[in-house]
Amino acid sequence: MPMHRKDWQASHKPPIAETGSLNAGVAIIPQDLFSECDPGPFVCELSPGRAGDNGAAQTVRDRICAIGLDGLRARATAAENDLMSLGVTFTVYSDANAIDRILPFDCIPRIITASEWRKLETGVQQRVAAINCFLHDIYHERRIIRDGIIPADLVLGNSNYRPEMEGFPVRFGTYVHICGIDIIRDQHGDFRVLEDNARTPSGVSYVVENRHLMRRAFPDLLAGMSLMPVDDYGRRLREALTEIAPEGVDDPQVVLLSPGIYNSAYFEHVFLAREMGVPLVEGADLKVEDDRVYMRTTAGLRAVHSIYRRLGDDFLDPTVFRPDSMLGVPGLIEAWRRGNVALANAVGTGVADDKAVYAYMPRIIKYYLDQDPIIANVETHICREPEGLAYTLDHLPELVTKPVGESGGYGITIGPRASQAELEASRAALIANPTNWISQPMIGLSVGPTLTDEGIRPRHLDLRPFAVTGRSTWVLPGGLSRVALKSGSLIVNSSQGGGSKDTWVLAEEASR
Amino acid sequence: MNVQQALLARYAESLFWMARYMERLENLARLIDVTQTFESPGLENEAWDALVRIHADETHFAKTYGAPGPDTVKRYYLLDTANPNSIRGSIEAARMNARTLRPLISTEMWKHLNVFHRDLLEVQEHELHGDSLSRLCTRIKEGVQAHTGITEGTLFRDQGWHFYEMGRLIERADQTTRLLDIKFHRLAPNGQEEKRLEERTQWGGILRAVAGYHAFRRIAPVDFGPEDVVAFLLADPCFPRSVHLCLSQTEWHLTQLRTSYGLRGTRKPLEQIEDMRAALLERSAEKVIEAGLHEFLDGMQRDLITLAGEIGTAFFRDWRPNAPPPQAQSQAQTQSQMGSTLPEAGPAIAP
Numbered sequence: 015m016p017m018h019r020k021d022w023q024a025s026h027k028p029p030i031a032e033t034g035s036l037n038a039g040v041a042i043i044p045q046d047l048f049s050e051c052d053p054g055p056f057v058c059e060l061s062p063g064r065a066g067d068n069g070a071a072q073t074v075r076d077r078i079c080a081i082g083l084d085g086l087r088a089r090a091t092a093a094e095n096d097l098m099s100l101g102v103t104f105t106v107y108s109d110a111n112a113i114d115r116i117l118p119f120d121c122i123p124r125i126i127t128a129s130e131w132r133k134l135e136t137g138v139q140q141r142v143a144a145i146n147c148f149l150h151d152i153y154h155e156r157r158i159i160r161d162g163i164i165p166a167d168l169v170l171g172n173s174n175y176r177p178e179m180e181g182f183p184v185r186f187g188t189y190v191h192i193c194g195i196d197i198i199r200d201q202h203g204d205f206r207v208l209e210d211n212a213r214t215p216s217g218v219s220y221v222v223e224n225r226h227l228m229r230r231a232f233p234d235l236l237a238g239m240s241l242m243p244v245d246d247y248g249r250r251l252r253e254a255l256t257e258i259a260p261e262g263v264d265d266p267q268v269v270l271l272s273p274g275i276y277n278s279a280y281f282e283h284v285f286l287a288r289e290m291g292v293p294l295v296e297g298a299d300l301k302v303e304d305d306r307v308y309m310r311t312t313a314g315l316r317a318v319h320s321i322y323r324r325l326g327d328d329f330l331d332p333t334v335f336r337p338d339s340m341l342g343v344p345g346l347i348e349a350w351r352r353g354n355v356a357l358a359n360a361v362g363t364g365v366a367d368d369k370a371v372y373a374y375m376p377r378i379i380k381y382y383l384d385q386d387p388i389i390a391n392v393e394t395h396i397c398r399e400p401e402g403l404a405y406t407l408d409h410l411p412e413l414v415t416k417p418v419g420e421s422g423g424y425g426i427t428i429g430p431r432a433s434q435a436e437l438e439a440s441r442a443a444l445i446a447n448p449t450n451w452i453s454q455p456m457i458g459l460s461v462g463p464t465l466t467d468e469g470i471r472p473r474h475l476d477l478r479p480f481a482v483t484g485r486s487t488w489v490l491p492g493g494l495s496r497v498a499l500k501s502g503s504l505i506v507n508s509s510q511g512g513g514s515k516d517t518w519v520l521a522e523e524a525s526r
Numbered sequence: 527m528n529v530q531q532a533l534l535a536r537y538a539e540s541l542f543w544m545a546r547y548m549e550r551l552e553n554l555a556r557l558i559d560v561t562q563t564f565e566s567p568g569l570e571n572e573a574w575d576a577l578v579r580i581h582a583d584e585t586h587f588a589k590t591y592g593a594p595g596p597d598t599v600k601r602y603y604l605l606d607t608a609n610p611n612s613i614r615g616s617i618e619a620a621r622m623n624a625r626t627l628r629p630l631i632s633t634e635m636w637k638h639l640n641v642f643h644r645d646l647l648e649v650q651e652h653e654l655h656g657d658s659l660s661r662l663c664t665r666i667k668e669g670v671q672a673h674t675g676i677t678e679g680t681l682f683r684d685q686g687w688h689f690y691e692m693g694r695l696i697e698r699a700d701q702t703t704r705l706l707d708i709k710f711h712r713l714a715p716n717g718q719e720e721k722r723l724e725e726r727t728q729w730g731g732i733l734r735a736v737a738g739y740h741a742f743r744r745i746a747p748v749d750f751g752p753e754d755v756v757a758f759l760l761a762d763p764c765f766p767r768s769v770h771l772c773l774s775q776t777e778w779h780l781t782q783l784r785t786s787y788g789l790r791g792t793r794k795p796l797e798q799i800e801d802m803r804a805a806l807l808e809r810s811a812e813k814v815i816e817a818g819l820h821e822f823l824d825g826m827q828r829d830l831i832t833l834a835g836e837i838g839t840a841f842f843r844d845w846r847p848n849a850p851p852p853q854a855q856s857q858a859q860t861q862s863q864m865g866s867t868l869p870e871a872g873p874a875i876a877p
Contacts, residue, residue, distance in 0.1 A: 100633065101625075101640050275625045284628040294629045299534050311532040312685060312841045313789055 044079040047470045048463060057203050057460040059124045059475060059495075066127040070239065070520055075463075077235050078122060078470075086465055090121045093231040102223050105278045117220055118513035121232060124462045124475060124495045131242070131491060131519045134197065134205060137389030138479050139487045140379060142193050145212055145366045146483070147382035149189040153179045153362065163381050164374045165398070172371070174213075174364025176327065178334065182351060184360050185258045186485050191358035192251070192322070193481045194218070194493075197389060199460035206392045206457070208476065210375070212367040213359060214324050217494040218247060218480045219285035224516040242491035242519040247480070248289025251322070254484030255290070258356040259320040266319035268292045269309060271300070273325055273341045283324050290322075297325075302345030307355045320356040327361050370418035373452050392457055398449040406444060406453040413453040415440050430456055459504055462515060464497055474498045476506050477517065492517035531684055537630055538689040539842035540623040542834075545693035546870075547620035548639075552670035553701035554613060557708060558603060559663040560735035564708075564728060565596070574599035580707045581611050600654040604662075613666060617646045632680035635673070642669045685787045688779040692837065695779075699772035700830045702759055703823040705736060729755045736767045756819065757811035760826075769826065770806055773799050776833075791840030798833045805829070831870050 053061070062072040078086065094116055097103070103114040126134070151158050152169050159166045169175060194215030196208045225244050228236060252268060259266030272283035274296045287294035293309065301308050301315060308315035323330065329339040331347040349355050365371065371378075373394040376387050395402035395413075406413060410429055417425040427440040444451050461472035479493035495515040496506035506512040557577060565573045575594040578587050583602075586609065591598040607614045621643045628636055646666070653662045674694075681687055709732050729752060733739040738758065742765075746754045762768040777799045783789040805825070814822050 099637050099641050101628075101636060275622065280625070281628075287629045293532070293534055295534065296536070299536055309532070310535045312535055312538045312689075312783075313532065313787070316532045 044076075044082065047079050047083060048075055050468075051463045051470045051472050053461045053472045055201055056458050056472065056474070057199050057201065058472065059126075059199070059460050059462040060122065064127055066129045067125065067520070070518075071125050073239075074123060074125065074235060081234070083469060086121060089231050090119070090465060093121065093227050094119060096230070097223075097227065101281060102219075103281055105276070105280070118499060119224060119227060120462075120464050120473075120497055120499075120513050120515045121228075121235075122463050122465060122470065123228065123235065123516045123518050124477075126477075126492060126517065126519045128520050128522045130205075133388060134477075134479060135489045135491075137205070137207075137387070138193075138195050138481050138489050140383065140385060140388050141195055141207065141210065141375070142190060142481045142483055142487050144375070144379040144382050145193070145210065145363075146187055146189050148378050149360070149363060149366055150184075150187050151382070152365065154181060158378070158381055161381070163377055164371070168368075168370050168374075169365060172365045172368055174327070174362065174368060176362030176365075178347065178351075179360070179362040185261075185356065188258065188483050188485075189360040190363050190366065191254055191258065191360075191483050193483070194478045195481070197477045197479065197493075198392075198457060198475075199477075200392075201458040203460075205389050207375070207387075207389050208392060209369075210367040210372060211478070212363045214326065215478070215480065216279045216282050216324075217478055217496075218490065219282040220514050221480070221490065221492060221494050221517065222247060222289075223285070224514060228516045239518065240521040242521055244490060244492060247482070247490050248286065248291070250482045250488050250490075251286065252290040252292065254482050254488075255292075255320045255322055255356070255358055257484035258358060260353055260356060263319050267309075267317055268320045268322070269295045269300075269318050271295055271297070271321050271323040271325055271343075273297075273329070277324070279324065286322070292322075297339075297341045297343050300343040300346070302343060302349050305345070305349045305352045305354055307343070307346065307349050318355060320358070322358050327364065330357075330361065368418070369416065369452065373418075392454050395453045397444055397451040397453065402453070403444065403448045406451070407441060409453075410437055410441060412455065414456055415444065415451055415453045417450050418452055428456065462495070462497060464499070464513075464515075466499070466501075471501065473501070474504050474506065475515070491519040533685050533689075535842050537627060537686060539838070540626045541630070541686050541690040542693035542837070542842070544620050544623035544627060545690045546697040547616045547623065548670050548673050549694045549697040550611070550701065551613060551616045551620065552667050553698070553705070554603060554611070554616065555663040555666035555670075556735045557701075557705060558600070559660055559667075560705070560731055561708065562659055563731050570596045576708050577603065580704045583609070583611060597654070600659070601651070604649060604654055605651070613646060613649075617643050630682075630686055632676070632682075634676050634680050638673055638676050642673065645669070685783060685789070688783050689841070692776050692779050695772040695776045696830055696834055698767055699769045700827055702736065702767050702769055702772075703826045703830075705732060706756065706759055707820060707823045708732075725752070726750075733758075738765055738767060741765055753811035753815055756815060760811070760814075761806050770803065773803055773806070780837075789841065795833055795836040795840060798829070798836050802826070802829045802833070834870060 060071045060074065062069070062075065064071065081089070097116040097119065098114075101114065103116050106113050106115055148158065152175075156166075156169075158164055159169060190212045192215060194211040194217065196211065197205050198208050199205050222244050255268045256266055259268070268290065269292055270283055270287040270290070272280065272287075272294055274280065277283070283294055293299075295309055295318075299309050300318065301310060303315070307318045307321070309318050325341055328336045329341045331342050331344060332339045333344045334347040335342070346355070346357075347361070350357050350361075372391065373396045376391055379385060379387050395406050397403040397406055406415065411432070413429045415427045415429070425443075427436055429437065432440070459474040459476065462475045463470045464473040466473070475495055475497050477493050477495050480490045482488050482490070495517045496512045497515055498504060498506045499511055499513050503511070557580075561573055561577050564576075571594060574596050577599055578584055578594050587594060587599075587602055590606075590608070591602060602609055603612050605614060606612045607618065609615050610619070621639055624631060624636055624639045646669075649662065652658065677690070681690065709728065729750075730739060733742050733755060736759065742750075742755070742758050745762075746758065758765060759768055761770045763770055763774070765771060777796060780792045780796055780799075784792040809817075
């Protein structure tokens with residue numbers, strides 16, 4: 015039920031103030047917990063008064079103040095204990111010890127307005143469409159290479175390029191059925207794509223679990239809010255996997271193929287199998303006979319038609335890729351090539367989410383869809399192109415330079431934080447091998463008020479929406495908001511101290 | 527017929543073993559509890575030694591601890607993760623299986639097991655002594671009973687449930703034979719008349735350890751003898767922990783799998799159950815004791831391993847085509863005449 019402005023204001027009043035007024039005239043005014051949460055030069059994702067917000071952010075702020083710091087902390091601790099008991103965890107391996115960790119949950123939600131979401135949603139759909147066109151093209155006619163839009167070696171020399179895919183048709187031209195796109199918001203308030211994840215992106219289970227957690231631990235924050243639901247992901251995913259099953263199969267058997275309980279994302283695999291209502295299988299559960307795939311059940315072999323695999327290309331089939339893979343299924347790729355089983359995502363999609371290819375994404379979108387990107391890239395200078403190199407060398411102290419190769423994360427130089435010597439080293443590397451480099455301006459990621467040991471403070475955020483594509487593309491409203499819990503940190507990665515927030519997409523106004 | 531929902535062979539095996547390990551945990555707590563009550567001054571080592579022997583753990587134990595004594599045996603069975611038959615080893619294995627089964631079991635089952643696991647890993651050395659030990663054993667027992675209750679109330683009753691129940695029943699039957707055996711090890715022959723009263727107290731202890739004292743007193747003669755207790759624990763048709771009842775229930779589950787789910791391969795395990803029941807009921811308890819109770823119990827343990835092996839061959843092994851054949855034969859062959867049979871281990875789950 016959409017909410018009208020009047021209702022917002024009615025529920026606006028912090029409940030504790032009302033009880034205070036009964037208390038012999040001593041009004042208890044909740045402390046303003048946000049007084050030291052100045053976002054500085056960055057955009058705040060819970061700032062009141064955004065267009066279309068209709069008071070939601072202010073309501074959340076007031077309700078949080080009414081709960082008070084102690085209340086927030088007690089409930090947050092209880093909520094995190096709950097996650098631990100439920101085993102909503104990922105596994106970190108160190109020194110042969112497996113430690114189950116929860117993804118730290120920050121109880122202060124991030125709010126996306128309906129109009130912001132429309133833009134994000136269509137932007138993601140556009141991006142997925144372009145990626146699928148691109149993959150189809152490079153594994154077939156390669157028009158985009160012949161037309162000189164993207165250099166051949168970037169595609170054909172890419173370690174994620176799979177010659178096995180050449181000339182092989184996939185249903186509806188969909189290669190990337192599940193896509194996670196990392197988006198940030200810059201200092202001007204514009205959303206930008208930071209990275210595409212077109213292989214086996216993870217994190218969607220936290221989107222749903224965070225909302226459940228919110229409902230259990232903070233029902234008073236959610237009360238009366240009209241949000242877009244996040245419960246539909248399993249159904250949509252199952253639908254897409256059913257759509258892509260081989261033609262002529264009436265009631266296709268869908269399975270989720272997991273590397274097993276030792277995989278750090280095992281919880282998510284369990285979650286997705288459950289939400290879809292399909293078996294979670296491991297490689298050893300599957301068997302290929304006469305180029306058909308079966309699973310081993312108590313009643314013998316049973317046919318499988320559609321596989322959501324959470325296993326990298328390399329591990330899928332030891333007869334085709336890594337021969338030492340114990341996780342895969344011998345003969346799977348041949349069964350797939352013969353059209354007897356569907357795989358999601360398709361093999362060879364990694365070439366589309368490569369860092370170097372990312373830089374060309376605006377041109378890829380333009381080329382296939384004849385559209386400008388709805389969500390821009392982070393401005394990227396391609397050093398293999400003379401203008402890009404010249405610009406980068408001229409502005410080195412302001413830019414972040416990144417190697418495009420596989421070893422992402424390494425070799426990055428952050429200009430504004432680098433010493434003179436580091437800048438000179440970077441300059442030398444750029445000149446020596448320009449094709450290996452791209453550069454980007456330093457982005458001031460937006461922040462969200464976050465509960466920390468010092469109180470509520472601004473912390474940097476990103477957003478990973480998830481898109482599911484069979485015949486068409488559906489985007490789960492919101493996505494995973496990851497938050498860098500350390501002050502000033504831009505690293506939201508869960509393995510490096512990142513946490514997550516419940517992400518609220520406000521429903522459309524009824525009067526629209 | 528309900529053949530709609532297929533069950534992965536791997537899941538069936540995991541359910542079977544999760545149940546076994548949980549049941550083993552409960553019974554080990556019962557065994558430890560009763561061992562402590564048998565501990566008489568001057569004979570402590572002997573009492574705890576029996577625990578090691580009925581698990582056929584002598585060699586493994588000696589490697590780490592040398593000669594058995596109260597402290598080391600308790601540590602070995604309660605705290606030692608290197609001992610797969612310990613409380614920690616069993617809960618670890620049960621949780622691993624539960625983790626595999628998360629798509630199948632209820633959230634409540636998983637949550638309880640997860641928390642129980644954490645609780646057992648935090649057991650401290652000082653809880654193994656004096657009156658703390660009995661309280662700890664009760665805590666373990668009640669933890670498993672909570673698991674059993676949650677399972678009863680929440681686990682979906684499709685074919686997976688039958689495999690879960692069979693694992694529990696087979697383990698329970700095995701543990702009942704071991705519990706009886708501890709008595710054998712404790713007070714072998716030389717039963718003099720003046721020891722009769724003390725003997726009766728100890729039989730009472732055994733019955734209490736399996737929560738069977740009350741039921742036993744209802745049906746047994748006032749002046750009961752060892753043969754009455756043996757008959758009750760092995761052959762009683764109504765006592766939940768008697769081998770006989772466990773076998774009958776296993777038989778029912780197998781029959782259900784055939785009739786309701788159309789599973790073939792039930793013939794061999796069903797025949798095995800018939801043979802075992804015949805062995806249980808054909809001779810009186812007096813005769814069994816006369817011929818050697820320990821040997822009889824050892825035979826039962828081997829038969830149970832064979833039964834589990836038959837079930838495995840029929841329903842589980844297919845997912846691990848290269849797995850070694852069921853351990854029954856090879857293990858039975860290596861048993862010495864007087865030794866005890868090793869408890870069977872579940873699916874290999876090493877990383």
